[in-house]
Amino acid sequence: MNIQLLIFLTALTTVFAVCPTNWSAHNDRCFFLSKDNETLAGALKLCQAIGSQYGRTASLATVDDVATQKFLENPVKQSGYHGFYIGLTDIVEEDTFVWISSGKTATYTNWGTIQPNNRYGNENCVVFRNEPGYVMTWTDDPCTDLNNYICEMATPLYKSKKLVSLQIIINQPSKMNIQLLIFLAALTTVFAACPAHWSGHRDKCYFFSRDNETFSDALILCEMLGAQYRRPASIATIDSANTQKYLANLIRHSGSNAYYIGVNDIVNEGEFVWISSGQNATYLNWGPDQPNNRWGNENCVVIRNDPGQGFDMTWTDDPCTDLNTYICEMPAAEIHIPILG
Numbered sequence: 001m002n003i004q005l006l007i008f009l010t011a012l013t014t015v016f017a018v019c020p021t022n023w024s025a026h027n028d029r030c031f032f033l034s035k036d037n038e039t040l041a042g043a044l045k046l047c048q049a050i051g052s053q054y055g056r057t058a059s060l061a062t063v064d065d066v067a068t069q070k071f072l073e074n075p076v077k078q079s080g081y082h083g084f085y086i087g088l089t090d091i092v093e094e095d096t097f098v099w100i101s102s103g104k105t106a107t108y109t110n111w112g113t114i115q116p117n118n119r120y121g122n123e124n125c126v127v128f129r130n131e132p133g134y135v136m137t138w139t140d141d142p143c144t145d146l147n148n149y150i151c152e153m154a155t156p157l158y159k160s161k162k163l164v165s166l167q168i169i170i171n172q173p174s175k176m177n178i179q180l181l182i183f184l185a186a187l188t189t190v191f192a193a194c195p196a197h198w199s200g201h202r203d204k205c206y207f208f209s210r211d212n213e214t215f216s217d218a219l220i221l222c223e224m225l226g227a228q229y230r231r232p233a234s235i236a237t238i239d240s241a242n243t244q245k246y247l248a249n250l251i252r253h254s255g256s257n258a259y260y261i262g263v264n265d266i267v268n269e270g271e272f273v274w275i276s277s278g279q280n281a282t283y284l285n286w287g288p289d290q291p292n293n294r295w296g297n298e299n300c301v302v303i304r305n306d307p308g309q310g311f312d313m314t315w316t317d318d319p320c321t322d323l324n325t326y327i328c329e330m331p332a333a334e335i336h337i338p339i340l341g
């Protein structure tokens with residue numbers, strides 16, 4: 001290779017491998033420790049927003065080996081703050097902790113004494129702590145607690161490497177691979193599928209949360225859960241009596257009596273719009289005297305199972321800052337299963 005070209009490429013590599021100011025580099029990742037306090041959902045949204053400022057995909061930090069844990073201990077110590085959200089939750093299934101950025105179940109953990117303990121049945125998010133009793137160890141905490149947080153994004157060098165290898169695969173398809181693909185396609189059929197803990201109805205999958213969240217945090221968490229399956233997710237749309245009936249039956253067997261659904265009149269008072277489609281609601285199932293926009297501050301909608309109060313799976317408008325469980329929705333994926341498999 002031309003020596004000048006080699007020097008040029010080395011210089012380029014060095015430039016591209018760095019992290020922005022106030023981010024710390026570790027292997028092929030950049031980490032950022034926040035100064036502000038947020039809920040888990042708020043922290044996740046801000047990591048994504050900050051990452052997009054650099055044109056990169058960012059999330060809450062994945063700490064999936066002892067080397068990453070040790071690397072983060074120094075900046076956590078120097079920060080002077082006592083607790084940082086990392087991207088680990090058991091929000092879907094109690095005691096199964098999953099990394100938000102990859103959807104993978106955690107193998108490495110660094111729990112503090114008697115953690116995780118899911119105190120009051122309501123601790124589904126993980127905090128990296130530095131305080132007496134919990135020195136550089138993790139605790140499970142309520143996702144609505146306000147904590148500092150650690151964001152993570154890939155270095156540009158890492159991204160470009162992946163892009164190059166992808167291009168090689170696309171540009172040099174082997175004849176044998178193409179024949180194999182055609183052969184497999186002939187043997188497959190299409191099924192709609194929902195992941196574990198999601199319920200399938202028609203072309204949709206629904207998830208009933210265990211966590212109580214504000215409307216905006218519920219929306220972010222639905223999007224996060226969908227992203228783990230590479231699908232667009234939102235808070236559920238109930239635009240027909242058929243869907244209302246299906247979901248009402250599941251609510252009767254769930255652990256909660258009040259779930260956010262994805263309709264609101266945040267923009268124009270009295271004009272209710274579905275968040276996933278932007279369409280005005282035509283099917284509505286209001287409870288008695290609802291919507292009443294009480295105190296001029298009720299713009300989000302909850303489906304209620306409270307017959308004593310006259311709400312038999314009917315809807316109420318409520319303040320968007322109320323903490324409620326919520327129903328997420330995403331498309332049922334089309335998966336290909338070999339018929340002769």
Ligand SMILES: [Ca+2]
Nearest residue numbers: 090118123124
């Ligand atoms: Ca838990």
Ligand SMILES: [Ca+2]
Nearest residue numbers: 117118123140
């Ligand atoms: Ca705990």
Ligand SMILES: [Ca+2]
Nearest residue numbers: 265293298299
């Ligand atoms: Ca209203």
Ligand SMILES: [Ca+2]
Nearest residue numbers: 292293298317
């Ligand atoms: Ca109301």
